[in-house]
Every structure is written in structure tokens, then in C-alpha cells.
Amino acid sequence: MGEKFLMKGNEALAEAAIRNGCKHFFGYPITPQTEVAAYMAKRMPKIGGTYLQAESEIAAINMVLGCASTGARAMTSSSSPGISLKGEGISYIIGSDLPCLIINVMRGGPGLGGIQPSQADYWQATKAPGHGDGQVLVFAPSSVQEIVNLIGQAFDLAETYRMPAMILADGMLGQMMEPVEFPEVVPTPHEKPWALTGTKGQRKPNIVNSLYLQPQELERTIIERQKRYDIIREKEVQVELQYMDDAEFAVVAYGATARVVKSAVSKARAKGIKVGLIRPITLWPFPEKEIAAAAKQVKAMLTVEMSMGQMVEDVRLAANGACPVGFFGRTGGIVPSPAEVLAEIEKMAGGAK
Amino acid sequence: MVLNMLIAGFGGQGVLFMGKVAAYTAMIEEKYVSWLPSYGPEMRGGTANCSVCIDDEPIGCPIVLEPETLVVLNAPSYDKFVDAVQPGGKIFIDSSLIEAKCIRTDIDAYYIPCTQMAKDDDLSGLANIIMLGKVLKETGFTTFDILCEAMKKCVPAKKAHLLDANLKALKLGYDYAE
Structure with missing residues (x-):
């Protein structure tokens, strides 16, 4: 632990993601999380990373899907209505067994709702982030420091279990400033034999896909995924x-x-x-x-x-x-x-x- | 709690910056601190406010609903928040812009013509900082030296030429006697 900074939750979140090896951010601005994108826009070009403002939330999450399939650490960030738009892509990422980080700085809903803090997306995050039998890891920080601490874990566990992780924050946490320090990051190496990195003629091509037209095969993939979920329920609870x-x-x-x-x-x-x-x-x-x-x-x-x-x-x-x-x-x-x-x-x- | 302050005014009066400088004193003194702005339509020309909590203990709710210290920089903010001040609390009023006189007897009211003072001393735009100096004088939430140090941290490098004016404004407010 080193120097303390007084930072907004949104900015600390972005800085923590960069320190944890995220080099690719795809997003679309929405209050109250716009500072995440603004921070990324400022920092990513300086570290040789990607900041890309997509044409919509739907485009952004599908860019994450593409980027994650290469094994790179990718993330997107939005607020409630924007997360609804990402639902399809999130389901595809679950179905493709890819890790990534999704930020939801919640605001009031339904519909466009309002821009003030809310926690009305609990059901969406924990029950149905997208269609189908699938889950995402959901972390709920309650301070700016905890946002920072959980970002690294979220990336690590997403890669360990090959699934999306979500930080479920809200407008208050995103907008408030608190003192924060950035812990030394010890990168956990994750083997990614599934990643699309080019075969170089050395191995069979990997396929990233969420379409299984044979029901027996689809059921098998879902059951295998559920076994991972059981391990997560056993090992990864934090309270x-x-x-x-x-x-x-x-x-x-x-x-x-x-x-x-x-x-x-x-x-x-x-x-x-x-x-x-x-x-x-x-x-x-x-x-x-x-x-x-x-x-x-x-x-x-x-x-x-x-x-x-x-x-x-x-x-x-x-x-x-x-x-x-x-x-x-x-x-x-x-x-x-x-x-x-x-x-x-x-x-x-x-x-x- | 060391400081439990709500600052309110129009967007553009420096409500958020004033809160940020106060918050930085806690960074220097290694205390717990939270700074929470209003955001959204308020920032686009309406009323803006900012909650600052400084404490020796971790801060629970960062929203200041019942301030011990209230700073109001315009009349609508005075009307909206004067009744929320905790009994025994303090209200700081920019008397150049707010005509009202506080009729509550259970709180201390301070009238500082910050906006006029800023104009008279060629410190245009620094009424908020003049006010911060007065808030420090009456609440003692930190020392004058630490507040100046916090100001140095808050003025960005590319605006370094404005630092002296800000420090002068702090002193002006600190020394102001009604």
C-alpha cells in the first residue's frame, strides 16, 4: 500500500482496472458512470491500450465479446438502461464461456428512469443478466476503497471460472470521493488454451461459440457450466x-x-x-x-x-x-x-x- | 464528527471545489473523509450542492441531510436548507446575494458579503474561497496552514498562477469580522 488519493468511485474504478491489466475498454457514455469512460479515454492511449467509444451499448458489449475471445482483459461500463441493452451480449459471453468485467453504476428505473442512485437492478444482475441458464459473478462494493479492492478479484475470478464478472455499484458510490490506495497488484497468471490467438500452424483452431443446435450437446455444456457454478457457490461467497x-x-x-x-x-x-x-x-x-x-x-x-x-x-x-x-x-x-x-x-x- | 458540512449554491459558484479543498485537509491529516456532489441537472445551471464529512471514524452515510455546518451561496439554497441545520449548528450566508436574516435562535448565523469582497479585492470568482476561510475560522475543523496546503493540492498545475489569489481569498475570509 502506498500513497492515498482522493478520488471519485468512477475514477478509482477505472484506475484499478488499468492497474489490474485491463487494456481494452469499450463503452458508451451514460450518467452516473460517465467518469469511467472519461478516465479511460484519458489514460488508455498513454499505456498503449484501447479506449473505444462504441456507437451504442450493444456494440460495446459485443466488442468485449470479441476482445475477450482473444484472452485479453476487456471491460465495459454502463448504468441501468445501458446494461439492459447489453443483456444479449452478456448472455452470448456467458454462453461462450468468456471472462470479462462489466460495470453497472445503477440509477433509477424502469425505462430511462432517473439518474440518481438506485439498487433496482439486483434481480437483473443476479437472476437474469441475459436470457438462458446463466450467471455472472456479482460484487457489491460499499466504499471507493472496496471498489478498487474488488476489481482485481473480479478479473481474476472471471478468468478462473471463464465467465463475466459484474461490479454492481450505484450513483452515490460512483460520484462520491473518498481516500483510496491502490494495493500492489500481483498478477495471477491464467492459462487460456481456449483463446483465439492464431494457430500459427501449431494447433487445431479454437472455436468460440454459443450456438448448439443439438439439444443433447447444449444440455451438456449447460450442465458443465452449472458444475462450475456449484464450486463458486461453495468457495467464493464474501460477506x-x-x-x-x-x-x-x-x-x-x-x-x-x-x-x-x-x-x-x-x-x-x-x-x-x-x-x-x-x-x-x-x-x-x-x-x-x-x-x-x-x-x-x-x-x-x-x-x-x-x-x-x-x-x-x-x-x-x-x-x-x-x-x-x-x-x-x-x-x-x-x-x-x-x-x-x-x-x-x-x-x-x-x-x- | 470533525466536519459535517453541506455547501449549496448555483452551478458555477464553486460549490464542489470549495468542498474538495475542505476534503483535502482530511487527506493531509489522515482522517476519514467523504465528498459527495449533487450531479445531473443541478450541474447544468441549476442549484448545486456538496456534502463533506470528516471524521476520526469510518463514515457511514456520506449524504449530509442535517448539517452541523451549512454554507449557502444563493437565496434558493438558504430557503431550502436553513431548517435542516442541526440545533447548535452554524449557517454561513453570502450576504451579498442573500437578503434573508436567519430567525432561528438555536443556530449561529454568520453573514459574509463574499461576492462583494471578491469584487472589491480583485478576486472575482473566489467568493467561495473567501467563505471557506470564514468557515474555518468559526468551526476550526483544521488549521489555517493545513487548509492552505490543501489548496495547493487542489489547484491544478496548469492553473498554478491562480494559487496566490486563492490563498489571499482564504486569508481574507479567515480575517473577516462582521
């Missing part, structure tokens, strides 16, 4: 627990919302309410075991999101009836206030103590 040791109540929240919840949980603790925080850092794979265990420990849980209630469904599945799971959310670009969350915690705990 932060705070004040959970003696907790009688728990709040589950991720990303920027988890910061608001942390402020509220501290205030509730000061009032004598034994409440803890469960913060999923990976949304897929989801920390099912940790939430199941907590559900047996606490009297009730509350999920807080910037949506009308999306992750809460996964929390309820994981809790599996072991405790009631309530929900509180604001949406459309409104960030819940610590006071609102505190009021909900007090309600859960049976009134102010």
Missing part, C-alpha cells in the same frame, strides 16, 4: 458481519445502502438494541449459509434496499422461515436516511428502548 456476535436482530443490506444502515445500526446499538449488520459483498454467489445461520440466531431480520424489495426474496429463501424477514426500501433515486432505517430497526425490535 461482512458487524455486531452479529450477540445480535438479537439483524439488518441485511449491500452497497451504498449498507453504509446508511451502518450509521443506523450504530445509533440503535447506542440505544441498547442488540442489532447487527449482514452485508453481502458477493450478491451472486449469495451468502445463503451465513444468512441461514443468522436467521436461527436472531428474532427478526430486516432487509434494506434502494428498490421496492429484490434481495429480500433471497434473504427470505435463505432464512427459510427460521425468523420473520421484513423489508424497508426507498426507490426512484431516493437514498434512505439513517433516521428512517433507525425507525424501522426500532419497529422490528418492538418499539424504542
